[in-house]
Amino acid sequence: MADFDLKVTENDGVILVTTNGYLNNYGGEQVASLCLQKISEGKRKFLLNLANTDMVNSIGVSILIEVIEELQGTSGTIAFCNLAPIVEKTFNIMGISKYAKIYANEEEAMAGLA
Amino acid sequence: MSTNPKVELTLPVMENMELAATKTAEVVAKSMGLDEMKTAEINMALIEACINAFEHSKSKENIYITYSIDGDTLTIKVGDKGEGFDSEVVAIPNIDEKINSEHKRGWGLQLMKELMDTVEFESSEAGTTVTMTKNK
Numbered sequence: 001m002a003d004f005d006l007k008v009t010e011n012d013g014v015i016l017v018t019t020n021g022y023l024n025n026y027g028g029e030q031v032a033s034l035c036l037q038k039i040s041e042g043k044r045k046f047l048l049n050l051a052n053t054d055m056v057n058s059i060g061v062s063i064l065i066e067v068i069e070e071l072q073g074t075s076g077t078i079a080f081c082n083l084a085p086i087v088e089k090t091f092n093i094m095g096i097s098k099y100a101k102i103y104a105n106e107e108e109a110m111a112g113l114a
Numbered sequence: 115m116s117t118n119p120k121v122e123l124t125l126p127v128m129e130n131m132e133l134a135a136t137k138t139a140e141v142v143a144k145s146m147g148l149d150e151m152k153t154a155e156i157n158m159a160l161i162e163a164c165i166n167a168f169e170h171s172k173s174k175e176n177i178y179i180t181y182s183i184d185g186d187t188l189t190i191k192v193g194d195k196g197e198g199f200d201s202e203v204v205a206i207p208n209i210d211e212k213i214n215s216e217h218k219r220g221w222g223l224q225l226m227k228e229l230m231d232t233v234e235f236e237s238s239e240a241g242t243t244v245t246m247t248k249n250k
Contacts (some may be wrong), residue, residue, distance in 0.1 A: 003130060015141060018247070023132065024130065043192070053155075055133075055136070055157065055158075055161070056158075057132070057161050057162065057165060058162055058165070058219065058221035058222050058225055059165065059219060061221070062218040062219045062220075062221060063218070064214055065209070065212055065213060065218045066218065069213045069214060072213065074130065084154070085154065086151070086154035086158055088157060089155070089158075089229075090158060090225065093221075093222055093225055093228045093229075094207075094209060094224075094225075095208070095210070095212075096209065097208025098209055098210075099209065099213070102144065
């Protein structure tokens, strides 16, 4: 269901994924598919800007664990920025923040990933 | 407002229909004067409860939601007519175990418990009802 879309850019070796809409199973699969493809192309740094995603569900987020898992095997990094407070709390409860850095905004994230 | 107002909602098992439940929750929470974060926590817990009802019940029947206001407490019940389950045997998820595991899902109950003040399950072969409360 198309309540979700994303935009991809690359900046200083960082794949920036900007999401828009509800991160459910469909959204999670879109993000994971893109990231896994980029990893297979040799990309190792990912930043997900969730400024326009104020609602997630655990299925969508759990699909992102696949990306974390894949990056672990390649010494890659994934980070998130512009999280709505409830999304950040959800990430904390699920432990995502243990494996991925969370930044306040894109500027701080890009500096952190440099 | 009437004493102990109650809102009832019936949802078909359809993709993203849990968002309809959150829209109603927002109206109810606003009427109680709940703050933005508590409303977001209710929404997240409700999404998980609905997904569980949709998916785990293995039922194609509607699910039933009631929102009851009693003073400063909002009680939400999400019921399905599925096969039921034993919440006591559901493992507490752990990210360290989920990584490199085939089964990465199973976070719904944990999220509900963390986000709401109380969460209780009643389940039988006739279905499951989860009752969640949030205090103002």
